[in-house]
Amino acid sequence: MDALDNITLARRRARTRHRMVRIGVYGAAITAALLAAFPFLWAAVTMFKQSPDLYVKANNPFWFNDPPTLKHIKLLLFDTNFLTFVRNTVVVGLAVTIITLLLSLPAAYALARLIGVWGERMGIAIFFVYLIPPTLLFIPMSRVIANLDLQGSLWSLILVYPTITIPISTWLLMGFFKGIPRDLEEQAMVDGYSRVGALTRAVLPLIFPGIVAVIVFAFTLSAHEFIYALTFNKASAVKTIAVGVPTELVRGDVFFWQALQGAALLVAVPVALLFNLFLDRFISGFTMGAVKG
Amino acid sequence: MTARALRRRRYLLDNERFLAPIMMAPAVLYIIALVGFPFVLAILLSLSDATVGNPEFDFVGFDTFSRILDDPVFRRSLRNTFWFAIISNLLVVIFATILAKILVADFRGKWFVRFLVLLPWTTPVSLAAITWLWTLDSIFSPIDWILRNLGLISDNMYWLGRPGLAMSSVIAVHTWRIVPLAAVIVMAGLTAIPNEIKDAADVDGARFWRKMFAIEIPLLAPIIAVAVLFGFILTVTDISVVFVLTRGGPTHATQVLATWAFFKGIEGGALSQGAAIALFLFPVLVAVTAVILRLARRREVL
Structure with a gap:
């Protein structure tokens, strides 16, 4: 008991x-x-508050004391350059992503497979490019862009952003390539494919998750970038979201608070959703790159 | 193309000694042209007296450096950068480890929590700073409203208007922004701890804290070091948080090297001074990276 x-x-x-x-x-x-x-x-x-409600110090800020309104979102979408900024960001992001993939895929493959000891050393060198970030380079880069006559053009950003995305993408893809057994390509080569043929037919489909991770990463990095975009492009027609929203939606001392917050949220939510979908892939890519193969 | 030339080409592409450099070349050349060359240009600029109005290179030696070193605002920026980096990264380590532990736990609605927790990191920094600018507003800050209604304050805090508070606010926003990234990295480390070790600890009857301090933290040390490294580079080189929140004010209380370089070099047009100020970041970055990588390597266990 x-x-x-x-x-x-x-x-x-x-x-x-x-x-x-x-x-x-x-x-x-x-x-x-x-x-x-x-x-x-x-x-x-x-973003849904009416101004008379918002600008009363004693009002409960988390409550709609006046009924919610879509007025400010309409203002943001139709009376500001917000949609132009979105378009510019997408154009730059896509172009940068394509350049990044074209350059970092072959480089990552060569580093992972073809050049033994040098592969590892180059991998470390890639990492060291991070020690020369945009903050160190934006002033000389503004001269380079001025001399190339690209000031005030989206091409300035398309040209410069791959310097940020290529190193990290190469590093990420290298991890994915290392995760694929060598036998696979050797078998394909025995079967009569050339090295390049084996790469494109047998290996690329298998690292598709890595390619997706790089697309998400390159795109968001170029959407996040602030200092180059702030330095190169002064005209509102060629601003990206990151620079356009904080510099254009504030007129002198007048803040369009509802529109500003709406803009921040309309960008933040989709990007976070996208990242959430690929977070696990990103984690696995990161650890694969970090673990010595 | 003749059959022989084709065969020859194919032979070359199958030759690894030839193929590897070809595959590497585009990426390497791109980086040399657009990172290496501007870096050299930065050094040359800092040794000249170039301005936007007169971008000729007149060699002046270390004149520019001695001029900026005499500038009290520069010395303040250097100090601020240092404190920003140290305090925010200490906080990042603590909060990121806690957050990683939360994110690997099992609970309902995890997907939504993960989405909310990642927002600070996935949102473009300047837009995240815009939401904080409004959250810390001098009159309508909801934090002030809560504190007022709890009876803790009678007047507003003026988060960004007072030197000490402005500095703390900027540090808090930096920490807030980097914790999710660091947590994701630490999470990768947590999931990589072999199950046998966890099982052995369970069999031995180790509880939460024991497991955390005797197993997880020592095993995670290298990966936490990597997270700190990322966090450090991101805080030291960031311009947008300070630019959006305070523009370096009040009276340069939150000025950092990155923003000061921008205000001097681009807005003030003093190219050589701006380049020299930004260059001060380089030895700092190299030294910190060397130290962290060495620490990480010595404790290599994963």
């Missing part, structure tokens, strides 16, 4: 313990989400 009691007691204790752990996990997760998303939640409320 005593032993039985002890067992039920132990069980109950385990159950309480388990429940406490669950509460702890949920509490921590909700706190983390609130801390991370707080300014975005505030932005989401702001």
